[in-house]
Amino acid sequence: MNRKDLAPGVASRRHAMLGTGVLAAAAGPAAAQVPAAPAPLRVASIGGFHVGGEVRTLTGLPPREVRLTATGPVRRIEVNGDYMVGQMYVQYVKLAAPSARHPLMLWHGGGLSGACWEDTPDGRPGWQSFFLRAGHDVYVSDAFERGRASWPRYPEILPDEPVFRSLFEAWRTFRFGPPDGFNLDPAKRRPYPEARFPVAALENLGRGAIPRWASSDAFTQRAYAAYLARMTEPSVIVVHSQGVAFALRAALEAPEKVAAIVAVEGSGAPDPATVDMARMRNIPLLMVWGDFIDQDPWPAYRRAVDRFAAALTAAGGKVDLMELPARGIRGNTHMIMHDDNSEEIAGLIQGWIAAQGLMKG
Template identity: 30%
Template sequence: MKSKKILAMTLALGLVAGTAGAMSRPVTLADQGSFFAGGKVVTAPGVYKDDEPTNFAGETLHGDAAYVFWQAPVKAKKNALVFLHGYGQSGKTWETTPDGRDGFQNIFLAKGYKTFIVDEPRRGRAGNSTVPAELKAQPQDQLWYDNFRIGQWPDYYDNVAVPRDAESRAQFFYQMTPDTGKFDVQVVADAMTAVMEKAGPGVLVTHSAGGGPGWLTAAHSDKVKGIIALEPGTFPFPKGEVPEVEATTSPFPAPGMKVSDEEFQRLLKIPMVVYFGDNIITGSEPDKHWGLDNWRVRLNLARKWEQVMKKHGGDVQVVYLPDIGIKGNTHFLMADLNNQEVADTMEKWLKDKGLSK
């Protein structure tokens, strides 16, 4: 074990020396590794014959598992942080930022947390799907740019906290990655429940479309001790209390997510906080720019969910970051120029809830 620790420390120091801006200070690792969790096995009809390997009869396919890369600093805190990305993304979301600064993976390692970085099923390094998909080389950078509230292409919002050089913009676009099978909330939630069983007790940190399966994971795994959700796309409501879908100019409506009474009761037992960034139009009036209106209706839905959860005794909080003086954030709070400030806010919440020990 001693030699492993020495090697781990050498790797951490190598990051400091070899990558400008990445790993702002050395972190000594006790261990690291990777694994797959969840998934299923399907078998093709027929009988496998080892002298006919390409007819695939009777052969098996392992797919729909999540891929996880984890690191443990020396004297890690009891509760780990498990990071689940959003739509069009992979675990890269949480790693080094497009302009080469520390991402949440490094920031929270330095704070003493064991980190688990997930690629959800049918995405990134977990690309083996049990259902087919047609991958299209679809130009859509500008769609994401507008929807992620960086600006209205090719311009930036005046206050937006992002690097504005061409290379950083290119690095951001390159991290987009396609689904290798249809996105299925239940498939992701099942895999994430298995991830939590392997990771042990921890706080689940979700982003965007990772929010939906994140709620279900917490409802089915007692290993989830809290949730930090960064701009989730939907929210869980009990039967009979799902709000009507609000009209929007966005092509992506924001429906609530109905969960069973048992699932809802489990969610009431853990603390949860939701963070939204800047440049979100508030109120009930639709905005003509769909990229802004898409987040207006989601913030409105979040506040309705907060009221329902609190009515039932839940420990939840929806935070609009400009209200607490953190300004300029895009949809990618973990990579913006003020991501350290966002991380500090998250850690304060962890401490307040007794989850940082």
């Protein structure tokens, strides 16, 4: 996107960030917090919880006769009844002596779960480990209808069928390579020049893919609101893709619960005309973009996020842009946290977090 497409405040801030190297300068000391040979983490506690959801009652459905185990008897299952639906799951790791002022949340994108933050498809440590070693208590969540959050019956509760993502669709949508570069044989895959996703590990990414629903947004937004409400202090949210729109709306609804947002390749944002943008003016926002953004459907996705950023700047908010190719960092795909330079990008994000005064000392 050209600078002229942004509001003056966004354009000038973008120029300042890219032209003066503010992020690079800030990233140096913070990135150095993560040692080359990591020492064991000093962890105070590990746990998890489900949050949100509501009771939905089903009536008028016939019972089912099901053999629940291969050698067990056929059982008559009553389908009607009261069900918990719409909940999400959160796992946390709390450090013995965190150096961050606030917890850090990792929110995943569409067709993924919180597992995408734990490790990369080719086996390197993920951003969960990075930000723990950078001094944050880290919370990793599975949104409604993903991972350990579970999903409800359809069409009785969710009216449509789930959407599944094929390996080819991941290849195309996540900008790993041209459509005709996809091949089931890893040796024959042809990624974009300089593309940094480890395409030989595409099957491992596919193993972590989770069906999604097009009709679940309202459930998901309510669950994220309940998640923030449960926290006793504001959190830094690092969020990817589909999750960006949920994070921005959650911040608009409960700004006192959000210390900052890092929006990694957002695929959408609330319409500024429908919300009070001033509610977010005290929440720093960093937008991170990789390479090959001119590939469909990303120009439309980016316009929606840039429109939100321009409106937030006009409302007095603080918006920074980390456009990686403009910083000389080429080849990042939509799955930035899985690319072969994922720790480098995490270090830049950590530097920005530190520059906002969100680390102790």
